[in-house]
């Protein structure tokens with residue numbers, strides 16, 4: 001169980017991050033002939049160690065720009081990027097190249113193998129550059145990696161002598177050369193036929209299962225569904241994932257509008273977020289940690305109704321019913337991080353989407369029944 005308390009990035013001002021990858025309030029503005037163009041508008045993304053994250057969105061929405069911020073291939077105009085405590089946004093080019101070689105494997109849509117080198121030599125290139133392995137080890141490791149991606153018998157061929165799928169697998173082996181903890185891939189299956197794309201995607205799944213942290217841009221919605229998290233980029237903004245999951249029938253525009261209104265907050269263990277009997281002002285989504293729903297028993301003691309975790313929400317009953325808070329909600333033993341959505345935005349979303357309202361209403365009904373039953377059992381009615 002993680003603790004939310006000793007975080008160095010507690011107020012968003014610390015010079016470190018508790019996440020393996022943290023993109024914090026990043027703005028990227030390009031100078032163009034037609035004037036400045038903002039491709040990323042205050043984007044934040046946090047990735048935990050071992051996660052497989054798909055980045056999806058329309059062409060031109062800012063996916064590659066976001067990935068370039070993570071790899072340090074390009075630098076933000078404002079904001080910060082941390083990878084495993086390293087400030088990527090602040091690193092000079094020569095230091096960055098060395099750091100990248102050890103920490104990140106990068107795979108592109110067009111495989112970008114050097115055409116005059118064999119597959120094995122291509123894979124040894126980043127090893128030569130970083131000096132992690134001795135020359136003897138490099139050969140052995142290249143052979144192992146080629147074996148892992150199913151190309152053991154192609155080691156001495158030039159890229160032009162193998163298929164596109166094989167080239168991409170070699171490119172993945174090259175990205176893994178120095179055993180980096182993180183793989184970043186920009187549409188790695190975008191230039192492959194569907195069968196080959198499936199093989200390459202399966203390889204990424206295998207690597208994720210082996211503990212690699214993967215951030216992958218993909219146009220393929222079906223593949224995005226197969227990974228743990230799908231981050232939607234729309235016109236340079238990221239839709240809050242928990243919001244998208246909770247309100248799955250809202251449109252991208254509605255989700256973007258709601259994301260802009262979300263207010264993140266961290267509550268220390270045991271602190272009260274919502275007080276029974278008070279007037280409702282917000283809807284809350286839990287993004288990390290847990291919260292307890294509590295009722296006061298007839299004898300004044302606390303009755304714990306339920307425990308809520310990341311991805312679950314609270315505060316909907318009073319907002320939907322126009323009533324006072326029906327229970328108290330407090331942060332769990334490790335604290336909780338929530339995103340608060342103001343009453344007005346919540347209500348307008350409910351009015352705009354009947355299916356969303358129905359889904360939330362159903363949960364509210366079930367929870368209300370549970371509360372009433374518990375109150376009866378405890379002699380409050």
Ligand SMILES: Nc1ncnc2c1ncn2[C@@H]1O[C@H](COP(=O)(O)OP(=O)(O)OP(=O)(O)O)[C@@H](O)[C@H]1O
Pocket residue numbers: 030031032037039057058059060061062063064065066
């Ligand atoms: N170097 C640059 N100079 C000017 N504008 C740029 C530059 N790089 C990207 N852009 C613009 O920023 C926006 C986002 O581009 P980006 O390449 O990140 O989109 P994308 O989501 O990766 O699209 P695709 O799915 O087509 O690869 C686009 O409108 C693009 O034209």
Ligand SMILES: [Mg+2]
Pocket residue numbers: 063064065186
């Ligand atoms: Mg792109």
